[in-house]
Amino acid sequence: MSKFVLLASASALLCVTAFGFFDQGKDTPKAANQTQAIVTATTAFLNSLSADQRQKVQFPFTPQKTATAARFARTGGPGGPGRGGPMQGPGARPGTPGQQNGQHPGRGPGGSGMGPGGGFIGEQYGQAVWSNFPVSDVPRPGLRMGSLSAAQRDAAMHLLQVALSAEGYQKVLDIMGSDQALSETGTPYCSGTACYTIGIFGEPSSTKPWMLEFGGHHLGLNLTMAGEHGVITPTLTGAQPAVYTSNGKTVRALARENDKAFALLDALDANQRRRAILNYEIHDLVLGPGHAGETIQPEGLKAFDMNEQQRAMLLDVISEWTGIVNEAYAIPRMAEIKAGLNETYFAWSGPTSHEPGRNGSAYYRIQGPKLVIEFSPQGVGGDPTMHVHTMYRDPTNDYGRRFITD
Amino acid sequence: MKTKLVILVAALSFALPVFAHRLDEYLQAIIVSVEQGQIRASMRLIPGVAVSAAVIGAIDINGDGVLSEAEQQIYAQKVLRDLSLSIDGQPLKPRLSSVSFPAPADMKEGTGEIHIDFAADLPAGGSHRTLIIENHHEPRMSVYLMNCLVPQDRDIQIVAQNRNQNQSYYRVEYVRSGGGQDAWTSRWRSTLTALAPFAGVPSMFRLGMRHIAEGTDHLLFLIALLLPAPLLAVRSHWAAFGGLRHSLIQILRVVTAFTLGHSITLALGASGLVSLPERPVEVLIAFSILISAAHALRPLFPGREPIIAGGFGLVHGLAFATTLQNLGVGVWQRIASILGFNLGIETMQLIVVAAILPSLIILSRTPAYTVFRFTGALFAGFASLGWIIERLFDVPDLVDVVVDRVAVRGAWIAAFLLVISIVAWFRHDRQNRRNIITEKPALAESEPAVA
Numbered sequence: 001m002s003k004f005v006l007l008a009s010a011s012a013l014l015c016v017t018a019f020g021f022f023d024q025g026k027d028t029p030k031a032a033n034q035t036q037a038i039v040t041a042t043t044a045f046l047n048s049l050s051a052d053q054r055q056k057v058q059f060p061f062t063p064q065k066t067a068t069a070a071r072f073a074r075t076g077g078p079g080g081p082g083r084g085g086p087m088q089g090p091g092a093r094p095g096t097p098g099q100q101n102g103q104h105p106g107r108g109p110g111g112s113g114m115g116p117g118g119g120f121i122g123e124q125y126g127q128a129v130w131s132n133f134p135v136s137d138v139p140r141p142g143l144r145m146g147s148l149s150a151a152q153r154d155a156a157m158h159l160l161q162v163a164l165s166a167e168g169y170q171k172v173l174d175i176m177g178s179d180q181a182l183s184e185t186g187t188p189y190c191s192g193t194a195c196y197t198i199g200i201f202g203e204p205s206s207t208k209p210w211m212l213e214f215g216g217h218h219l220g221l222n223l224t225m226a227g228e229h230g231v232i233t234p235t236l237t238g239a240q241p242a243v244y245t246s247n248g249k250t251v252r253a254l255a256r257e258n259d260k261a262f263a264l265l266d267a268l269d270a271n272q273r274r275r276a277i278l279n280y281e282i283h284d285l286v287l288g289p290g291h292a293g294e295t296i297q298p299e300g301l302k303a304f305d306m307n308e309q310q311r312a313m314l315l316d317v318i319s320e321w322t323g324i325v326n327e328a329y330a331i332p333r334m335a336e337i338k339a340g341l342n343e344t345y346f347a348w349s350g351p352t353s354h355e356p357g358r359n360g361s362a363y364y365r366i367q368g369p370k371l372v373i374e375f376s377p378q379g380v381g382g383d384p385t386m387h388v389h390t391m392y393r394d395p396t397n398d399y400g401r402r403f404i405t406d
Numbered sequence: 407m408k409t410k411l412v413i414l415v416a417a418l419s420f421a422l423p424v425f426a427h428r429l430d431e432y433l434q435a436i437i438v439s440v441e442q443g444q445i446r447a448s449m450r451l452i453p454g455v456a457v458s459a460a461v462i463g464a465i466d467i468n469g470d471g472v473l474s475e476a477e478q479q480i481y482a483q484k485v486l487r488d489l490s491l492s493i494d495g496q497p498l499k500p501r502l503s504s505v506s507f508p509a510p511a512d513m514k515e516g517t518g519e520i521h522i523d524f525a526a527d528l529p530a531g532g533s534h535r536t537l538i539i540e541n542h543h544e545p546r547m548s549v550y551l552m553n554c555l556v557p558q559d560r561d562i563q564i565v566a567q568n569r570n571q572n573q574s575y576y577r578v579e580y581v582r583s584g585g586g587q588d589a590w591t592s593r594w595r596s597t598l599t600a601l602a603p604f605a606g607v608p609s610m611f612r613l614g615m616r617h618i619a620e621g622t623d624h625l626l627f628l629i630a631l632l633l634p635a636p637l638l639a640v641r642s643h644w645a646a647f648g649g650l651r652h653s654l655i656q657i658l659r660v661v662t663a664f665t666l667g668h669s670i671t672l673a674l675g676a677s678g679l680v681s682l683p684e685r686p687v688e689v690l691i692a693f694s695i696l697i698s699a700a701h702a703l704r705p706l707f708p709g710r711e712p713i714i715a716g717g718f719g720l721v722h723g724l725a726f727a728t729t730l731q732n733l734g735v736g737v738w739q740r741i742a743s744i745l746g747f748n749l750g751i752e753t754m755q756l757i758v759v760a761a762i763l764p765s766l767i768i769l770s771r772t773p774a775y776t777v778f779r780f781t782g783a784l785f786a787g788f789a790s791l792g793w794i795i796e797r798l799f800d801v802p803d804l805v806d807v808v809v810d811r812v813a814v815r816g817a818w819i820a821a822f823l824l825v826i827s828i829v830a831w832f833r834h835d836r837q838n839r840r841n842i843i844t845e846k847p848a849l850a851e852s853e854p855a856v857a
Binding site for chain 2: 073121271299
């Protein structure tokens with residue numbers, strides 16, 4: 001009898017242990033593996049390039065204390081200081097050494113990049129440039145998709161697929177498709193999928209920090225990796241036109257960002273809504289490129305005053321940005337945001353409804369201790385439901401600074 | 407398909423090909439940083455394509471297509487002059503820190519960004535300060551953004567932000583638990599630091615005083631309830647003066663009941679134990695004013711004013727509580743803040759009552775009081791009706807404008823009232839003496855009535 005009990009409990013124990021070992025639940029990806037996978041894909045991409053191209057796409061990785069606003073002129077390279085110094089007064093600031101990498105604009109008269117600081121503001125971090133403007137206005141360091149061969153382009157897009165989540169990758173495609181639709185109407189600046197630029201900063205490594213940039217008009221992805229950490233702040237997304245047709249299908253870019261936020265607003269009761277809806281108009285992003293490290297006084301409705309369902313909906317909205325990057329990086333990031341959710345504010349300004357199948361024209365902001373998201377339809381003379389800029393930052397960890405110890 | 411897309415996209419945007427960039431607006435965004443002795447601000451100005459010519463024209467005075475350093479400085483100074491800055495009501499003069507201009511060609515594309523950084527020194531002041539920034543630069547073509555940074559200095563805490571609809575007006579209220587100027591103040595401050603949770607009490611006190619001073623609806627309710635306090639009800643009318651003792655006791659009971667009522671719900675609401683939707687509370691408050699106004703015309707609940715005051719006080723307290731909702735501080739600090747805030751409210755309330763009390767007492771002995779009582783009751787009644795409509799149906803009307811205009815001159819009105827009441831009393835007194843001498847029945851005498 002006792003032998004039987006012993007045998008039974010031993011095998012039960014064995015089963016449980018085996019179960020625990022092999023069943024990883026939802027197969028939670030390991031972040032360190034993820035970095036390795038990105039390194040592999042990046043190396044494959046780099047190997048597909050010629051030596052000349054490789055020189056144009058790869059830059060040193062120079063972590064800074066903070067990113068700075070820098071001026072760029074349309075007809076040339078960056079006119080601002082090259083090493084991320086603070087933007088100074090007016091005056092000629094020719095491109096500094098270290099900026100010779102190929103950033104020749106696709107159109108417009110050739111320029112030397114000299115002369116007074118240009119009109120466009122971008123955010124400079126070392127040699128990386130974060131901006132929403134077309135690449136002919138604010139040149140990005142790196143190689144344009146249009147300058148790559150088909151195989152090289154595939155390698156680059158594969159790299160993105162590995163680095164981003166499936167939804168994130170689709171979002172990037174949607175945004176690029178939107179810019180492609182824009183380019184077909186003819187623009188005096190570089191537009192379309194060919195203009196999107198990829199840049200690599202530092203040596204791809206699964207232990208040492210390095211950075212990947214991908215962007216162009218209405219897209220600015222910065223992915224900083226350091227060992228098992230992957231940080232995608234600051235990132236901006238946007239679209240114009242927000243609704244377009246591609247391969248016979250109607251695509252609405254950033255639809256989920258829009259719809260989920262409206263759903264959250266609808267789920268609030270009247271008292272909560274009164275606190276969430278600001279009584280003034282907001283016409284543009286407050287903390288876009290050039291505002292690194294700034295934290296504005298939060299306003300709106302605190303998640304502390306939301307019920308469980310509403311908090312889940314808020315996290316769902318946030319996940320549209322945090323979930324752009326692959327799951328292994330996104331999960332710890334969401335955990336960090338959840339930890340500070342009580343002190344996270346949701347603020348709304350503008351109409352509280354939208355036409356089905358279209359984005360709305362209202363601005364909203366989500367701000368927490370380690371998070372700022374802004375969704376800003378641009379009514380700059382056109383239809384605001386068709387033109388939107390968004391930004392996503394972590395003021396405590398933009399460019400992954402927290403994970404870079406040097 | 408492609409043609410349809412092209413037409414669709416073209417139709418959905420303006421004819422100008424550069425519709426990806428700013429078109430017909432002049433965006434001006436200010437971010438201000440509040441520090442102990444000064445404020446600093448950075449301003450971005452981005453003229454849209456359609457307005458760029460006008461803006462460039464305003465900067466390029468000599469029209470040579472180049473924005474010289476001198477022209478840039480002149481324009482920047484002009485922009486600063488078009489801003490109004492004030493601290494605690496005192497105007498501030500901003501000084502230019504740095505400017506940065508794009509080339510005119512970039513501005514024509516709607517993406518040129520002008521940067522103007524400025525600062526202003528703050529005069530010495532109390533621990534609760536109000537900063538107001540107004541932007542009057544090119545209002546017809548501009549859209550504005552106004553924000554303030556979370557203060558780097560941990561001793562400074564932003565308490566409230568208010569903007570008007572288009573953000574051309576921005577008010578920031580903040581408290582400083584520091585800024586001691588002399589040795590005595592700093593010793594006092596270090597004592598306070600030991601009682602850290604209570605360090606914010608003086609500023610909360612001031613906030614409370616300010617809150618009810620601006621809470622014209624709360625004050626109107628109280629005043630309307632006090633109007634008939636010195637009188638005695640006879641059947642369904644207000645009759646003569648009930649005597650000094652009666653008046654004082656009545657007033658005391660009403661004020662105490664109101665205080666108790668709103669203190670209870672202020673504490674409950676501010677500590678998060680009770681939470682009611684804002685709109686019904688606001689409507690109820692307006693309704694309470696209507697009731698007390700009606701009661702001042704004809705006695706609806708004679709002798710039971712304290713109950714009404716206490717009952718409606720509970721509603722008013724909920725409105726006070728919303729001010730303290732976003733304090734985000736620890737438990738003890740919250741309790742201390744509620745206490746301080748409430749003390750502030752009571753103090754200001756006492757001041758208001760004391761200001762009109764002598765006039766009430768004196769004037770109510772004269773027949774002129776009826777006129778005053780009617781005027782006050784009708785004013786409160788109409789204001790409350792307007793507020794009810796406004797708060798129920800979200801229809802903005804002139805009530806706030808009118809009431810605020812009156813409230814602003816409150817002290818003058820109180821003083822004027824006192825003068826009137828003294829004059830009226832003298833006249834009435836002289837008339838009485840004359841009546842006694844000529845043995846005519848005195849005016850406005852009535853038989854003693856049941857209160």
